[in-house]
């Protein structure tokens with residue numbers, strides 16, 4: 308995924324500001340969208356059903372936050388444009404800048420890939436820290452009102468347009484309605500927008516689903532301060548097992564073992580070490596054996612399928628509603644693309660708002676967002692079809708790559 312898919316963020320394109328926008332979901336997609344919307348709307352309200360923590364800790368609404376997360380350069384550069392100083396803030400909070408061509412040892416087929424001749428910086432941190440630094444910046448923006456523990460239960464609807472949301476605060480206060488010129492659905496993979504469309508007489512988007520049945524087992528272990536090593540092995544034929552080891556804040560490594568198509572990693576510590584020993588290199592097993600475990604338990608996360616809602620193909624969609632992030636497409640996580648795709652979609656939203664009237668924004672956004680989603684989808688499902696067990700719509704040309 309590269310930044311060539313979308314022009315960079317350009318503040319000089321901001322021409323006017325009025326009205327209210329509501330963003331449902333205060334994770335990476337929702338927060339980055341809110342940052343962009345604050346240039347175009349007087350008021351931006353972000354709601355999340357979770358209590359949003361002060362610190363960099365995983366929360367209930369984003370269970371995958373306990374798994375390792377990679378931020379690709381296209382995502383980092385976009386977050387840096389939207390929140391100047393983002394990278395420095397991550398590092399100041401304990402994250403690390405590593406050279407992905409030297410510090411990151413990528414094992415493919417039967418050997419480590421040779422280190423590259425140039426440098427390629429990469430930020431390493433936990434997923435909660437990546438989100439916390441974005442959240443801190445959004446909370447500090449006077450134009451954005453973040454409402455935690457506020458569950459959106461429905462969209463308000465009038466004459467072929469979404470005109471706001473109904474919310475139910477968790478603290479027992481009675482529900483309320485919030486009027487808005489634009490509503491953004493950033494509620495992730497379990498988005499209710501397709502069900503809402505059906506209930507209100509619209510066609511639902513067709514959904515591409517490519518089954519990969521991957522699971523992670525994750526632990527956090529101690530790391531000597533000056534040890535910046537990272538290890539990556541993507542699940543490959545014939546073993547279908549992989550691992551991700553990244554240095555993160557707090558002098559720790561986050562270690563995930565992964566397996567596809569039912570070859571899932573165990574949750575028992577001893578068996579997990581054995582699973583690591585079955586990889587074609589011994590470093591991950593040794594790290595698990597030689598360093599103290601911070602985690603009290605092994606965190607297990609199953610992920611059944613790549614899933615993509617084809618909103619761009621709908622010929623009728625309510626005005627005033629846009630869907631972003633995992634709610635459009637969620638990818639096999641081993642390729643580490645979701646946060647970067649979400650950040651790039653915020654850029655797409657910025658350019659869509661900059662170049663045209665607000666009316667009909669959804670159609671234009673969905674059309675342009677394909678420039679970001681298509682390459683990420685092709686990469687993920689294209690690679691997943693190396694496994695004979697992978698089932699689903701196969702993009703044209705995939706078999707040529709997986710010879």
Ligand SMILES: Cc1cc2nc3c(=O)[nH]c(=O)nc-3n(C[C@H](O)[C@H](O)[C@H](O)COP(=O)(O)OP(=O)(O)OC[C@H]3O[C@@H](n4cnc5c(N)ncnc54)[C@H](O)[C@@H]3O)c2cc1C
Pocket residue numbers: 331332333334335336337354355356357367368369371374375376377378379457458459460493494495496523608610631632633634640641642643644645646647648649
């Ligand atoms: C195991 C795993 C590993 C991953 N690894 C990587 C990686 O290495 N790199 C990477 O870039 N991406 C990775 N991803 C993907 C990444 O986590 C997501 O793409 C990213 O979090 C952006 O998602 P999102 O903001 O669209 O949705 P989510 O992160 O799922 O957030 C949805 C938000 O909506 C809120 N919400 C839901 N319903 C409501 C409602 N009705 N009212 C109010 N609030 C609501 C939730 O509380 C939550 O805050 C991984 C995913 C998984 C599953």
